[in-house]
Amino acid sequence: MGFTERAKSAIGRAAQLATERFQSPTGTVHLLAALLQDEEGFVADVLRKLGANLPLLRKSTDDLPTSETEEAEGSGGYGLVAYRAMQSAIDAAKSLGNSYEGTEHLLLGLATEQSSDAAQVLAAHGITRDRLFEALQAENDSGLEKLMATVLDGADETMPGQCQACGVSPAIVHVTEIKGNTMRGVHLCEECARKHGVGWV
Numbered sequence: 001m002g003f004t005e006r007a008k009s010a011i012g013r014a015a016q017l018a019t020e021r022f023q024s025p026t027g028t029v030h031l032l033a034a035l036l037q038d039e040e041g042f043v044a045d046v047l048r049k050l051g052a053n054l055p056l057l058r059k060s061t062d063d064l065p066t067s068e069t070e071e072a073e074g075s076g077g078y079g080l081v082a083y084r085a086m087q088s089a090i091d092a093a094k095s096l097g098n099s100y101e102g103t104e105h106l107l108l109g110l111a112t113e114q115s116s117d118a119a120q121v122l123a124a125h126g127i128t129r130d131r132l133f134e135a136l137q138a139e140n141d142s143g144l145e146k147l148m149a150t151v152l153d154g155a156d157e158t159m160p161g162q163c164q165a166c167g168v169s170p171a172i173v174h175v176t177e178i179k180g181n182t183m184r185g186v187h188l189c190e191e192c193a194r195k196h197g198v199g200w201v
């Protein structure tokens with residue numbers, strides 16, 4: 001489905017931050033700083049749950065010089081490592097079974113590129129890729145449970161491809177989970193997805 005609006009705006013803000021700091025190309029630290037600016041966002045939430053001190057973490061991303069690792073140009077003004085982190089975000093969303101790429105996947109992408117400046121900052125604050133992945137998976141599970149309980153309970157059988165909440169519009173948002181050989185999930189139209197707070201984090 002591509003990056004959510006919130007994720008896209010973080011990516012845009014990262015480039016802006018780099019420009020303001022007279023740094024080029026836009027690196028992973030700029031991406032991390034942009035994600036951390038969103039205090040009400042899901043990323044801040046997850047980091048808090050993992051015990052990170054957000055003000056301190058934010059401070060570590062201030063005016064951090066770009067390391068040699070991040071000097072190589074990637075694409076569109078973003079460094080190669082930053083670009084790879086964004087690719088990792090897409091893979092992360094897939095492995096979590098999410099049909100959108102949100103800010104939380106960007107964060108996971110940053111942590112996945114272990115040699116990146118952002119991953120080092122995160123690691124210094126005790127945030128590793130594995131801890132993040134587990135936390136997001138747990139969020140996913142409880143989110144799916146809640147969603148299945150509210151959407152599927154008492155809903156009529158719907159045709160395949162139809163939104164399971166309203167039964168009218170085509171389903172375009174798919175929240176799925178694969179465990180062993182079984183797959184379960186909820187399929188919603190855009191409007192119902194918004195109503196249930198899915199996919200636009």
Ligand SMILES: [Zn+2]
Pocket residue numbers: 163164165166167168169188189190191192193
């Ligand atoms: Zn619907």
